[in-house]
Amino acid sequence: MKYLKPWWSDGGSLLHLTILLSLAGLRLDLDLDLDLYLLLPPRTLLGDELLLSGGPTSPAYALSPFPASGGWGRAELLHPKGRERDPVAPPEGQLLREVRALGVPFIPCTRVDAWLVHSVAAGDADGAHALLGAAAASSAGGVGAGVNGVSQAAPGSGGNPRAAPSSPLAAGDEEKAPAEPTSQVSDAGGHASEENEVLRAVDHRSQHEENEQRASTQREKSLQQKNEDENKVADKPAWEAEKTSEPRNEIHRNGTDTFFSLEDLFQLLSSQPENPLEGISLGDSALPGSINDGMNSPTHANYSQAVSHDVNLHEAMLLCPDNTFRRDPVTRTSQPQELFLQLNSPLTNPEQTLSGTNLTGFLPFDNQMRDLTNQDLLYDLDVNIFDEINLMSLATEEGFDPMEVSQLFEEPDSDSGLSLNSSHNSTSVTKSNSLRSVCEGASRSSSESLSHRDLEGAVGGYYPEPTKLCHMNHRSDSHFHGDFAFQPVLHNHTYHLQPSALESTYESFSWPGKSQKIRRGYLNDTDRNLSRDEQRAKALHIPFSVDEIVQMPVDSFNSMLSRYYLTDFQVSLIRDIRRRGKNKVAAQNCRRRKLDVILNLEDDVCNLQAKKETLKRERSQCHKAINIMKQKLHDLYHDVFSRLRDDEGRPVNPNQYALQCSRDGSVLIVPKELVTPGQKKENQKGKRKSERRN
DNA sequence: CTTTTGTGTCATACA
DNA sequence: TATGTATGACACAAA
Numbered sequence: 143m144k145y146l147k148p149w150w151s152d153g154g155s156l157l158h159l160t161i162l163l164s165l166a167g168l169r170l171d172l173d174l175d176l177d178l179y180l181l182l183p184p185r186t187l188l189g190d191e192l193l194l195s196g197g198p199t200s201p202a203y204a205l206s207p208f209p210a211s212g213g214w215g216r217a218e219l220l221h222p223k224g225r226e227r228d229p230v231a232p233p234e235g236q237l238l239r240e241v242r243a244l245g246v247p248f249i250p251c252t253r254v255d256a257w258l259v260h261s262v263a264a265g266d267a268d269g270a271h272a273l274l275g276a277a278a279a280s281s282a283g284g285v286g287a288g289v290n291g292v293s294q295a296a297p298g299s300g301g302n303p304r305a306a307p308s309s310p311l312a313a314g315d316e317e318k319a320p321a322e323p324t325s326q327v328s329d330a331g332g333h334a335s336e337e338n339e340v341l342r343a344v345d346h347r348s349q350h351e352e353n354e355q356r357a358s359t360q361r362e363k364s365l366q367q368k369n370e371d372e373n374k375v376a377d378k379p380a381w382e383a384e385k386t387s388e389p390r391n392e393i394h395r396n397g398t399d400t401f402f403s404l405e406d407l408f409q410l411l412s413s414q415p416e417n418p419l420e421g422i423s424l425g426d427s428a429l430p431g432s433i434n435d436g437m438n439s440p441t442h443a444n445y446s447q448a449v450s451h452d453v454n455l456h457e458a459m460l461l462c463p464d465n466t467f468r469r470d471p472v473t474r475t476s477q478p479q480e481l482f483l484q485l486n487s488p489l490t491n492p493e494q495t496l497s498g499t500n501l502t503g504f505l506p507f508d509n510q511m512r513d514l515t516n517q518d519l520l521y522d523l524d525v526n527i528f529d530e531i532n533l534m535s536l537a538t539e540e541g542f543d544p545m546e547v548s549q550l551f552e553e554p555d556s557d558s559g560l561s562l563n564s565s566h567n568s569t570s571v572t573k574s575n576s577l578r579s580v581c582e583g584a585s586r587s588s589s590e591s592l593s594h595r596d597l598e599g600a601v602g603g604y605y606p607e608p609t610k611l612c613h614m615n616h617r618s619d620s621h622f623h624g625d626f627a628f629q630p631v632l633h634n635h636t637y638h639l640q641p642s643a644l645e646s647t648y649e650s651f652s653w654p655g656k657s658q659k660i661r662r663g664y665l666n667d668t669d670r671n672l673s674r675d676e677q678r679a680k681a682l683h684i685p686f687s688v689d690e691i692v693q694m695p696v697d698s699f700n701s702m703l704s705r706y707y708l709t710d711f712q713v714s715l716i717r718d719i720r721r722r723g724k725n726k727v728a729a730q731n732c733r734r735r736k737l738d739v740i741l742n743l744e745d746d747v748c749n750l751q752a753k754k755e756t757l758k759r760e761r762s763q764c765h766k767a768i769n770i771m772k773q774k775l776h777d778l779y780h781d782v783f784s785r786l787r788d789d790e791g792r793p794v795n796p797n798q799y800a801l802q803c804s805r806d807g808s809v810l811i812v813p814k815e816l817v818t819p820g821q822k823k824e825n826q827k828g829k830r831k832s833e834r835r836n
Numbered sequence: 837c838t839t840t841t842g843t844g845t846c847a848t849a850c851a
Numbered sequence: 852t853a854t855g856t857a858t859g860a861c862a863c864a865a866a
Contacts, residue, residue, distance in 0.1 A: 674844085696854065721855090726844060728856055733843085736858090 675719045682712050684719075691716055692723030786811065 672680065676688050684691075685706065694702070699720065703713055782801060786794040794811065802812045 722845065724855065725846080725857095729844070729858085731856085732858055 675722060678715055679719060682715055684708075684712055684716060686716070688719055688723060691719050692727075 673688065678684075679686075679688055679691075686702070691699070703716065708716070779801065780796060783794050783796040783799070788794055798814060799811050800814050800817055802810045802817070804810060
């Protein structure tokens with residue numbers, strides 16, 4: 143963490159927040175490297191600790207150590223982890239009350255996007271500092287993760303629905319910073335404007351150039367990290383992606399979630415002119431101290447320029463054909479689609495992006511439905527033809543193992559709807575080839591728009607067959623296909639399997655039943671790691687992953703089934719996979735509940751046993767007390783009789799007389815013969831009971 | 837080798 | 852009716 147005296151340290155009267163990022167090269171790890179400093183005005187009295195809350199669920203930051211008095215003090219906002227504090231933040235309202243009770247203006251933090259704080263004049267601590275740092279690039283872009291920074295919506299705040307930092311940037315309106323505090327800011331603190339705070343983000347050394355130099359060395363690491371991120375993105379089901387489009391514009395990062403968004407910072411900055419105390423405005427001469435010089439210096443950009451620079455830099459980095467984007471298409475089959483996302487996420491609205499990235503069937507394409515092309519011709523063809531072609535292509539696909547499939551589906555009842563007896567002869571091959579020709583004649587203009595993610599998520603990384611794509615395409619946009627989508631078409635399909643072999647292969651298909659077993663000995667190591675359903679899906683080249691099949695909503699599921707051309711066999715398998723997947727989860731939950739019940743019952747048993755022991759002890763203590771009371775009563779009885787004298791002054795024999803208490807409290811000496819039988823019985827009962835207990 | 841444990845799956849009932 | 856969930860029962864693999 144590098145901290146230098148800020149340029150406004152001799153001016154201003156309100157709390158300034160300095161956000162300094164320790165940039166390890168161009169990579170940011172906010173968990174470790176983001177430190178927050180509060181600049182406290184002179185004579186600010188604080189407790190030794192001040193909690194700031196970024197949001198209902200964000201961790202609290204402790205303000206420590208105590209700032210120096212008599213001048214601008216600096217206090218570091220320490221992450222709870224660093225102080226081994228309880229990371230659970232107190233309720234926000236309580237924090238705000240505590241903070242306000244101290245009379246110190248504060249800035250409610252909801253989220254801090256990573257941004258590069260750049261000092262144009264390197265080494266000039268008093269120089270102006272331009273904000274060159276782009277806000278977090280989109281996660282799809284991946285650049286931000288490695289270069290500019292990251293952003294994350296605080297989970298508790300429900301995330302920032304805006305397109306993260308790219309929204310103000312992509313707006314291209316750098317001269318007009320949003321004047322209104324965002325709802326997120328106002329939600330978190332609710333008083334950003336009324337507190338009249340100024341937010342400044344500076345760095346005291348130019349790290350930008352340094353970072354640029356480090357970029358090449360860090361690129362590999364960034365690429366690795368980015369690939370990990372993209373893997374996460376790629377693992378996200380399409381139906382999920384279609385629902386949450388904007389998170390693609392954000393880096394999802396584990397760890398600290400109390401951050402400003404760059405947009406929030408801009409808005410705070412833009413609200414500055416409304417602050418009569420500060421008199422600091424963006425990009426004008428009201429900035430105190432050397433900042434004015436710096437900002438007006440030709441070598442320094444003002445904030446607006448910084449923002450503009452940011453935009454351009456950001457977009458340029460997104461758009462430039464940097465090596466960062468070059469990935470091995472073999473190892474990363476989803477690259478084209480993700481690159482598409484990268485290129486479009488900051489520039490297009492999510493709907494457009496989605497419409498371009500969910501072309502494999504997860505989104506409705508009403509407009510595409512209207513745009514029927516020559517592929518409509520295909521629609522009139524017998525579906526069975528597609529069926530046959532599909533099976534043919536399945537059988538001729540590389541890695542297709544008929545034995546494997548037959549092992550995966552072995553049950554006598556082969557009522558799968560497969561046209562097993564269909565003639566897989568040269569005629570069907572000719573048909574398929576002709577269909578491929580027709581499909582190849584279709585548009586190839588938007589290859590990048592085909593969702594590779596969907597394909598990648600499919601079991602076995604299978605690309606849909608061209609025939610399948612054709613079939614889908616005839617119901618979709620003609621721009622649906624791309625060149626790469628037809629890559630299999632370019633393969634030399636020699637159909638090495640003879641029709642008889644194919645027929646026997648398909649006849650060996652059987653539906654998974656109760657007695658199904660997988661002879662894993664036939665499976666390779668890779669397949670052995672797959673579940674049975676995954677193996678089945680792979681064997682039949684189901685173009686969806688098992689997770690997708692299981693987890694997607696029923697509407698998406700049904701639309702998927704209807705949108706894809708799938709054989710009855712495949713549909714049945716998909717439905718079974720879904721059913722089994724759901725049931726598997728249900729079984730897991732059921733067992734978990736059962737375990738919880740057992741554990742709770744064990745706890746109950748322990749508690750009851752403990753309670754029993756307690757009650758036993760209490761009873762024993764009660765008996766002891768009773769015996770003591772009896773003994774005392776006995777002693778008292780004899781003491782009383784020892785003091786009693788009859789009319790003649792002789793002691794009263796306790797064996798002949800008894801003391802009897804009347805209701806009015808008087809005590810009478812009564813001969814024992816006159817004691818009522820009921821009293822005698824009660825006394826004897828009590829005696830017997832006590833004897834039994836003893 | 838047997839037993840235990842965890843897991844997947846199926847059948848069934850129910851919502 | 853379709854779908855999802857809950858649960859008992861069974862099979863199987865691994866410890």
